[in-house]
Amino acid sequence: MRGAMRHHAPVRASTGFSMIDTPQRLRRALTLLGGADELFVDTEFHREQTYWPQFALMQIAVRGAEGGRCFLIDPLAIDDLGPLWRLLLDPGRRKIFHAARQDVEIIHHASGGLPLPLFDTQVAAALLGYGQQVGFGTLVQQLTGVTLAKEATFTDWLARPLSAAQRRYAADDVLHLIPVYDHLRAQLQARGRSDWLDDEQRQLTDPRAYQPDVETLFWRTKGSKSLKPKQLAVLRPLVAWREQTAQARDLPRKRLIPDESLVELARQEELDLERLAAIRGISRGLVKRFGAELLAAWRRGIATPPEEWPRRRRAATPATPGSAPRADLLDALLQLKAAELEIAPAILASKSDLAALASWGGRKQPGPPPDIPLLRGWRRRLIGETMLEMLAGRLMIRIDPERRLPVILPVAPH
Numbered sequence: 263m264r265g266a267m268r269h270h271a272p273v274r275a276s277t278g279f280s281m282i283d284t285p286q287r288l289r290r291a292l293t294l295l296g297g298a299d300e301l302f303v304d305t306e307f308h309r310e311q312t313y314w315p316q317f318a319l320m321q322i323a324v325r326g327a328e329g330g331r332c333f334l335i336d337p338l339a340i341d342d343l344g345p346l347w348r349l350l351l352d353p354g355r356r357k358i359f360h361a362a363r364q365d366v367e368i369i370h371h372a373s374g375g376l377p378l379p380l381f382d383t384q385v386a387a388a389l390l391g392y393g394q395q396v397g398f399g400t401l402v403q404q405l406t407g408v409t410l411a412k413e414a415t416f417t418d419w420l421a422r423p424l425s426a427a428q429r430r431y432a433a434d435d436v437l438h439l440i441p442v443y444d445h446l447r448a449q450l451q452a453r454g455r456s457d458w459l460d461d462e463q464r465q466l467t468d469p470r471a472y473q474p475d476v477e478t479l480f481w482r483t484k485g486s487k488s489l490k491p492k493q494l495a496v497l498r499p500l501v502a503w504r505e506q507t508a509q510a511r512d513l514p515r516k517r518l519i520p521d522e523s524l525v526e527l528a529r530q531e532e533l534d535l536e537r538l539a540a541i542r543g544i545s546r547g548l549v550k551r552f553g554a555e556l557l558a559a560w561r562r563g564i565a566t567p568p569e570e571w572p573r574r575r576r577a578a579t580p581a582t583p584g585s586a587p588r589a590d591l592l593d594a595l596l597q598l599k600a601a602e603l604e605i606a607p608a609i610l611a612s613k614s615d616l617a618a619l620a621s622w623g624g625r626k627q628p629g630p631p632p633d634i635p636l637l638r639g640w641r642r643r644l645i646g647e648t649m650l651e652m653l654a655g656r657l658m659i660r661i662d663p664e665r666r667l668p669v670i671l672p673v674a675p676h
Contacts, residue, residue, distance in 0.1 A: 278323075279332035279433035281424075283339040291333045292345050298324040301350070302358045302439040305365045306419040307433060313508045315516065317368050318419035320346070325437035330440045337423065347373035347415070351616060358443045360384050360398045360435075362466055370472045378467055381440065385462050386446040389455050391604040402438045405445045410434050449657040461639040476502040480572070483526035493572035496563030499527035499573060503559040507552065581617075582624030589620035592649050594659055598668055599645045603656050610645055611636040623653035 282291045306319040323332040337343060347472065350369055357377040358654075359365050361384040369377050387396050392404065399410045414431035424432075440643040452457045465471050479488060481495065488498060500650060501524060508515040523543030530537065539549045539557060549556075593616055600607040615636040622632050631637050636648040648670070651657045655673060662669045 268492070270472070278326065278330055278437055279321075279334055279554065281336065281429065282412065283336040285340055288335065288340055288343075288346065293336070293351055294331075295322060295324060295349060296331065299354065300325070300356050300443075302330070302356060302436040302443065303350070304359065304432070304435040304439070304536065305367060305368050306365070307325055307368060308418075308420060309514070311517075312512045312629055314371055314512055315364065315368050316420060317372065319424070321342075321432050321436040323433075323440060324344075324441060330437045332437050334424075334429060334432055336422075336424075338420070347375070348376040351375040353378055356381060358383065358439060360401070360439060360442070366466060367472055369394060370469070375471075376467060376469060379455070380442065380463065380466065381459070382463055382466060383442050383446055385466075386450060386459055388609055389458050389462065389605065390446060390449050390453070391429055391606075394606050394609060398435065398439075398442075401442055403422070406438065406441050408438060410438065413548065413667050446617060459641045474505070476505045479505055483524060484521040489525065491573050492566075492568070493528045494565035494572040495570065496530075496560060497524060498526045498566075499559040499562045500527055500556070503555060517550070527556070527560060528563070530560070533557060582621050584624050585617065585621045588623055589616045591652065592616045594668070595670065596645065597651060598659070598670065599648075603644075619649060620654070 280287075280291065302323040304321045305317065306321075307317050309315040317337050320335040320337065321332055322335065323330045325331075335343075335346065338531070347369070349355070351373060357380045359380060359382055362380060362382040366377060366380070383401065384396060384398075387401055388394050392401060396664040399412065403409050409425070411431060411434065414428045415426070417425075417428055419428070450459055459642050477498065480498045483497060483501055486494065486497060504515055504519055504524065507513075508518050511518075520543045523541055526543075527533070527538075535549055535553045535557070538544060538553055539546055592611075596607050596611050596616065602612055603610075612635070616635045618632045618634050619636065622628055631650065635641060635651070648657065652659075652670075657670055658673050659668050659670055661667070661671050
């Protein structure tokens with residue numbers, strides 16, 4: 263059974279926060295925060311109209327006599343946030359977030375650093391069986407019995423002054439993070455899964471995750487799978503141009519030019535300003551402003567020599583005879599293990615992992631196993647090695663005649 267629910271003393275969010283909207287208040291708040299070795303952090307932002315998130319509010323809580331004390335820091339009212347970034351980048355303090363990716367992106371973009379070490383409660387919850395991307399309100403309700411208010415979820419966080427409901431909502435997000443973190447950390451330790459969290463958070467703590475490679479983004483462009491290598495060579499500089507221009511002008515990339523329009527540009531054998539303006543999704547105004555730059559990017563792509571055309575990688579382990587039933591057998595093993603651990607099967611292995619391993623297992627001379635997440639770190643120790651043993655014919659699945667349940671057993675020697 264998943265870790266038993268533990269109800270914590272309710273956090274008095276309505277009285278446990280202070281608004282920080284002057285440099286003087288920020289200095290006093292940072293003095294108090296500086297005495298804590300754990301900071302519970304969340305942000306509010308908008309990014310519908312911009313490339314970079316528009317940072318509207320930061321909430322930081324620390325432990326206190328009544329469950330916690332929270333500071334709501336207003337970045338729109340304080341010009342110099344350098345001291346705040348220094349606090350968050352201090353490696354001597356653990357920073358706790360829920361669904362940290364976008365919060366960390368804001369901090370990285372503003373400060374150039376990462377708030378390490380960190381603990382993501384959404385990732386931890388997934389490893390304990392609460393679902394792959396469980397929402398914070400759901401997690402709070404399950405672990406503490408408290409139902410959080412939702413009335414400020416989609417409000418305008420850039421408007422000032424913030425309403426009382428907005429302030430309470432923002433404070434709740436970090437004050438209730440304290441008991442959620444305590445529960446999840448204790449359960450990870452009790453169940454021996456703390457090292458799983460370290461592995462899962464590796465991408466969050468990699469600076470490269472926040473500095474996308476503009477030369478490879480074209481692979482993720484919607485519609486690119488229909489293009490031939492020569493056309494992909496044209497798409498590559500077009501997508502790179504859009505990304506760099508969107509960053510420089512702080513515009514949403516798809517608002518600048520949608521993916522479908524870039525793919526259509528990549529299909530063109532000839533292009534000039536008139537043809538450019540005739541492509542759906544590209545306005546006359548955009549052609550007037552950026553037409554010469556777009557044409558230059560297109561021409562760079564057209565001029566790419568054939569030996570430099572992008573080509574999709576073939577599967578590292580192409581299908582071999584019997585791959586499908588082997589994958590089904592591995593999936594049965596995956597389901598058994600996931601049920602035993604009470605976590606989603608997809609957390610242990612993806613369908614592509616199983617397909618790659620099943621194909622590799624059908625080779626007469628298999629060589630080293632494929633380099634897939636299933637065969638790295640805690641996943642390999644937990645289930646990957648068992649799958650390798652099964653593919654080698656040393657394990658089998660059978661029905662226990664007494665319990666009528668599937669069990670994994672070693673194959674008896676002949």
